[in-house]
Amino acid sequence: MFQRRVERALSVIADAAEHGKVGVSYSGGKDSTVLLDLVRCVVPDAPAVFFDSGCELCQTYDIVRYYNVNIVKPKMSLLEMCRQGGYWGYENPTDPDAEFDFGEMLVDEPARRFAHEQGLQVQAIGLRAQESRSRFMNAKQRGELYFAKYAGLWHLCPLQNWTTDDVWAYIASRELVYNGAYDIMTQIGVPRSDQRISMLLGSSAAATGRYAILKQIDIALWNRLAAEFPKVRIYT
DSSP states (O other): OHHHHHHHHHHHHHHHHTTSOEEEEOOSSHHHHHHHHHHHHHSTTOOEEEEOOSOOOHHHHHHHHHTTOEEEOOSSOHHHHHHHHTGGGOSSOSOTTOOOOHHIIIIIHHHHHHHHHHTOSEEEOOOOGGGOHHHHHHHHHHOSEEEETTTTEEEEOTTTTOOHHHHHHHHHHHTOOOOTHHHHHHHTTOOGGGOOOOOSSSHHHHHTTHHHHHHHHOHHHHHHHHHHOGGGGGGO
16 A cells, blocks of 8 residues: 555656646645655656745754755744734734734745746645645645645645655655654654644644643753743643
């Protein structure tokens, strides 16, 4: 089953490349590390991009540099937006009524900018149906390759039907270097299925217990965040 999924992924990537230049959205996590390797097996010069929220694990920045991934910064970092609007208990906001579309600011706009600069026709994304109900429905309705009208690009999702075990099996089989934060989380007892690499300030981090994990793996960083944004302490 695992080998068939690898072969299927490589086939879908080859089909996507027929539509034009392929770029890879890279988060620094295990899924996007596998995605990057798969795409570059088919398209060796495929550019990759990391959208830097300004609030990431140091190990994430390390792996981004290791794979020579382009770093694109949003027009405002996550921390800047939270300071301006007074989110997460920040005490001196410059505009307490400020509202932000974080997805647009941190991902969608930088993605459009990168696609335009690189002349991309296809954007590869490491989504997996197993991760959430919404991703399951997206995989069921759209499949692994579909045209996203809102982005004006083909979206390539060759990992849609992969499991967490498949991802780690591929990493082992290819001896891929991966984000060192995973091993630290394993050492402190976080199950592989619960390990996440993502921005550190936001509702997703709160809902998945990442503040409690951060406090164990990088107490200095947690202290800096908690000093500016005291409401994160509620979730540890």
